Amino acid sequence: MKQEVLTEAMEGDRSIVYQRKFEKVNEIINRLGKSRSALIPILQEVQEEYRYLPEEILTYIAMAMGLAPASVFGVATFYAQFSLEPKGKYVIKICDGTACHVRGSDPVKEAIKKRVNLTGNKKTTEDLRYTVETVSCLGACGLAPVVMINDQIYGQMTPEAINVILDQLEKGEAEDE
Amino acid sequence: MNNQAKDRLLQWKEEWSKGFKREKARILVCAGTGCVANGSLDVYQALKKEVEARGEYITVDLLLEEDEKTGVSVVKSGCHGFCEMGPLVRLEPSGVLYIKVKTEDAPEIVEALLTNGKPVERLLYRHPVTGEVYAEEQQIPFYHHQNRTALAHCGVIDPEDIREYIVDEGYQGLMRVLTEMTPEEVCQEILASGLRGRGGGGFPTGRKWEFTRIEKSVKKYVVCNGDEGDPGAFMDRSLMEGDPHKVLEGMAIAGYAIGADEGYIYVRAEYPLAVKRLKVAIESAKQYGLLGQNILGTGFNFEVKIKEGAGAFVCGEETALLASIEGKRGMPSPKPPFPAQSGLWGKPTLINNVETFANVAKIIVKGAAWFKGQGTEKSSGTKTFAITGQVANTGLIEVPMGVTLRQVVFEIGGGLRGGKKFKAVQIGGPSGGCLTEEHLDLKLDYDSLLSAGAMIGSGGLVVMDEDTCMVEVARFFMNFTQNESCGKCVPCREGTKRMLEILQRAVDGEGRPDDVELLQDLAEAVRDGSLCGLGKTAPNPVLTMLKYFKDEYIAHVVDKKCPAGVCSALKGYQIDPDKCKGCSKCARTCPVQAISGEIKKPFTIDQEKCIKCGACVSNCPFKAIKEG
Numbered sequence: 183m184k185q186e187v188l189t190e191a192m193e194g195d196r197s198i199v200y201q202r203k204f205e206k207v208n209e210i211i212n213r214l215g216k217s218r219s220a221l222i223p224i225l226q227e228v229q230e231e232y233r234y235l236p237e238e239i240l241t242y243i244a245m246a247m248g249l250a251p252a253s254v255f256g257v258a259t260f261y262a263q264f265s266l267e268p269k270g271k272y273v274i275k276i277c278d279g280t281a282c283h284v285r286g287s288d289p290v291k292e293a294i295k296k297r298v299n300l301t302g303n304k305k306t307t308e309d310l311r312y313t314v315e316t317v318s319c320l321g322a323c324g325l326a327p328v329v330m331i332n333d334q335i336y337g338q339m340t341p342e343a344i345n346v347i348l349d350q351l352e353k354g355e356a357e358d359e
Numbered sequence: 360m361n362n363q364a365k366d367r368l369l370q371w372k373e374e375w376s377k378g379f380k381r382e383k384a385r386i387l388v389c390a391g392t393g394c395v396a397n398g399s400l401d402v403y404q405a406l407k408k409e410v411e412a413r414g415e416y417i418t419v420d421l422l423l424e425e426d427e428k429t430g431v432s433v434v435k436s437g438c439h440g441f442c443e444m445g446p447l448v449r450l451e452p453s454g455v456l457y458i459k460v461k462t463e464d465a466p467e468i469v470e471a472l473l474t475n476g477k478p479v480e481r482l483l484y485r486h487p488v489t490g491e492v493y494a495e496e497q498q499i500p501f502y503h504h505q506n507r508t509a510l511a512h513c514g515v516i517d518p519e520d521i522r523e524y525i526v527d528e529g530y531q532g533l534m535r536v537l538t539e540m541t542p543e544e545v546c547q548e549i550l551a552s553g554l555r556g557r558g559g560g561g562f563p564t565g566r567k568w569e570f571t572r573i574e575k576s577v578k579k580y581v582v583c584n585g586d587e588g589d590p591g592a593f594m595d596r597s598l599m600e601g602d603p604h605k606v607l608e609g610m611a612i613a614g615y616a617i618g619a620d621e622g623y624i625y626v627r628a629e630y631p632l633a634v635k636r637l638k639v640a641i642e643s644a645k646q647y648g649l650l651g652q653n654i655l656g657t658g659f660n661f662e663v664k665i666k667e668g669a670g671a672f673v674c675g676e677e678t679a680l681l682a683s684i685e686g687k688r689g690m691p692s693p694k695p696p697f698p699a700q701s702g703l704w705g706k707p708t709l710i711n712n713v714e715t716f717a718n719v720a721k722i723i724v725k726g727a728a729w730f731k732g733q734g735t736e737k738s739s740g741t742k743t744f745a746i747t748g749q750v751a752n753t754g755l756i757e758v759p760m761g762v763t764l765r766q767v768v769f770e771i772g773g774g775l776r777g778g779k780k781f782k783a784v785q786i787g788g789p790s791g792g793c794l795t796e797e798h799l800d801l802k803l804d805y806d807s808l809l810s811a812g813a814m815i816g817s818g819g820l821v822v823m824d825e826d827t828c829m830v831e832v833a834r835f836f837m838n839f840t841q842n843e844s845c846g847k848c849v850p851c852r853e854g855t856k857r858m859l860e861i862l863q864r865a866v867d868g869e870g871r872p873d874d875v876e877l878l879q880d881l882a883e884a885v886r887d888g889s890l891c892g893l894g895k896t897a898p899n900p901v902l903t904m905l906k907y908f909k910d911e912y913i914a915h916v917v918d919k920k921c922p923a924g925v926c927s928a929l930k931g932y933q934i935d936p937d938k939c940k941g942c943s944k945c946a947r948t949c950p951v952q953a954i955s956g957e958i959k960k961p962f963t964i965d966q967e968k969c970i971k972c973g974a975c976v977s978n979c980p981f982k983a984i985k986e987g
Contacts, residue, residue, distance in 0.1 A: 217686075218685060218686040218687070219684060219685050219686040220686065221686035222666075222667075222669050222683065222686055223666075223667070225669070226628075226667065226669065253687075256688050257686070257687065257688055260671060260688040260689065260690075260845075261668075261669035261670050261671050261689070262669070262670030262671060263628045263668075263669040263670035264669060264670075278590075279590030279591055280590045280591040280747070280748070280785060280788065280819070280821045280832075280835070280836075281590070281591045281747035281748050281753070281821055282590075283590075283835055284748050284749060284821060284823055284827055284832070285748065285749070317629065317670075318588065318590050318672065318839060318842075318843075319588070319589070319590035319591065319592075319593075319629070320392075320629055321392060321587065321592075321593035321596040321627075321629060321630060322392050322393050322396060322442070322593070323442075323590075323591050323592075323593055323745055323747040323753065323819075324393045324441075324442025324443055324445075324593075324745075324747060324753040324754050324755070325393050325396055325397070325442055325443075325445075325753075326747060326748075326753070328396070333631065334396075335392060335395070335396035336396060337393065337396045337397060
């Protein structure tokens with residue numbers, strides 16, 4: 183019953199802009215199906231597309247899949263992979279697994295935060311360039327301490343080495359532009 | 360009909376073996392996560408280009424398709440395990456292992472291989488203490504003491520080419536069960552082998568299979584737990600990346616044994632390469648009729664799907680993992696009912712760890728007695744360990760169950776880095792415990808470890824030296840489990856939080872003497888009262904710390920000192936009056952004016968004002984300021 187009301191309300195509001203906004207989401211849902219077990223893969227692909235999970239899209243997914251929005255929010259907030267806030271262009275994951283921890287991941291983290299100007303508990307820079315997170319283990323313990331920037335893993339990090347890598351990253355970007 | 364299936368597999372094996380025999384030599388470049396991070400893909404390209412330039416390059420396709428072709432192949436392999444020394448390059452058939460290879464080494468490597476066959480000495484492993492140089496991988500102490508069974512193919516075959524797996528006995532186990540054994544016999548064989556769950560629990564695998572087999576249901580599932588969340592463990596990642604077909608074959612055998620036609624592999628979100636390799640493996644297995652419908656013409660159907668996790672440690676717990684596959688929050692549920700009775704979507708489900716499945720095919724091919732012949736009486740077979748931390752040779756190893764901790768740390772691991780003193784080993788991640796010097800001769804098997812208050816867990820071994828603070832390590836683990844607690848049951852949700860607070864106090868220098876007792880009490884309550892394995896084992900690191908390093912904890916809360924000098928809040932700086940010349944440089948450097956004194960007389964630090972920044976230490980020209 184509730185479901186119908188929501189869907190109706192949505193139908194009425196379907197302007198072209200609205201449709202275009204959710205085009206990609208629709209494509210993902212249609213491809214992966216509307217069964218409950220497809221929810222996590224759908225959220226993963228949507229996040230891949232938008233770099234985070236915007237609130238209105240979560241509500242839209244819930245309606246499209248016939249789930250209560252609370253269930254979708256419940257899942258989105260349970261798993262560490264999902265972010266309800268926009269992430270930066272470069273997501274820097276500092277591994278703080280046991281092996282990395284005992285080999286000094288903390289100084290590396292501090293060096294990165296200092297470099298990109300992040301203080302306190304803030305994870306993403308104002309200009310949405312960098313997101314800095316700590317993760318529990320990247321499974322490359324043999325190379326501890328490890329840092330992952332987007333999909334690239336860098337091993338045996340030191341505060342000096344990570345600065346060199348970020349230099350190169352910025353240099354490469356400047357050249358691309 | 361059944362013989363046809365057998366013939367087909369054997370025919371492939373024979374035909375392709377001939378092709379592989381024409382390969383003059385093979386250059387295997389490690390393409391595991393560790394070596395890729397160190398640039399092994401560039402090394403691969405450089406070696407390939409070099410061999411091509413000499414007109415010797417050949418691909419496996421050419422070897423298998425054209426009868427006369429011969430040459431040298433360059434192949435990307437799975438993880439060799441010796442991650443510390445990457446990028447690794449291994450030569451076949453000589454078995455030579457080159458370490459820390461760079462792109463510019465490619466010409467020399469190829470030249471040596473094609474001309475005199477003598478290895479390039481500067482790229483060989485040299486023992487850091489004895490200085491001895493080892494040419495062949497098998498002779499290096501790191502490998503010499505190992506017995507690689509589950510990991511046998513890792514670093515030896517191309518994980519993306521099913522033909523290499525088939526040539527080396529691949530899918531023979533599946534064929535054998537489909538053509539010669541009843542499901543009941545398969546369960547009996549696995550039970551007789553003594554194989555126990557490699558994910559940490561150590562439950563007899565055969566018994567789990569039998570429980571699921573006897574359930575009456577049209578639909579059943581096989582689930583492979585690849586949610587390797589223990590920080591410091593990466594054997595499942597290496598197996599999925601380096602030998603994906605072995606895992607798939609194990610799952611298919613299990614499917615036949617319990618009567619399931621569908622399987623799921625749940626892989627951690629952090630392992631994109633494992634997902635990619637598994638996808639390739641599933642596709643090619645289907646192409647060759649080794650997965651999917653009517654496998655090898657026997658009428659047995661088995662489909663495998665990949666589910667990517669989304670980052671929740673608790674999903675390693677089986678009921679939570681099943682909830683996650685169903686698209687829900689990954690929260691555990693009380694047992695019974697066990698997944699064997701009511702698992703995925705309420706159907707009987709068999710759930711085993713990656714490494715457990717990786718052992719299955721070989722048990723079927725070589726027999727239960729062969730497997731039972733390795734390891735100890737109650738813990739048979741071999742076990743992989745990820746050895747990391749302050750040890751000289753980090754990496755992934757596989758040894759028979761029951762070898763001692765000393766052998767692993769000192770013989771295979773090469774002892775401590777930088778000649779430091781051994782302090783402890785953390786085994787089994789956040790669910791395990793620490794072991795000390797007195798345990799060095801303890802046998803590594805399920806039961807011996809339990810008796811010492813630790814557990815084998817998934818097999819992560821983090822070595823710690825004298826500079827590690829055990830209280831800080833306990834706090835670190837508690838922080839981890841507290842973060843990962845799903846919040847469903849009170850003992851775990853609240854208990855871990857309070858334990859973390861107490862430990863945080865200790866490292867911040869605000870510990871209270873009666874915390875010792877409180878921490879002990881809480882730890883026991885959380886252990887006894889929690890719903891799932893996460894909570895039940897979360898206090899282990901703390902309990903072992905209190906058992907073996909109580910002095911260190913007392914030093915933190917009573918004397919307000921950190922014996923290892925790690926906890927910055929407990930650090931203090933002292934000026935040595937004998938060395939101090941009274942130059943006043945420290946007093947001028949101090950940002951909080953905590954240092955005072957008369958010129959040309961020893962200065963002193965006001966501990967109340969001192970913020971322990973250490974600025975004075977680096978500025979003292981006479982090295983008169985010491986931590987302590």
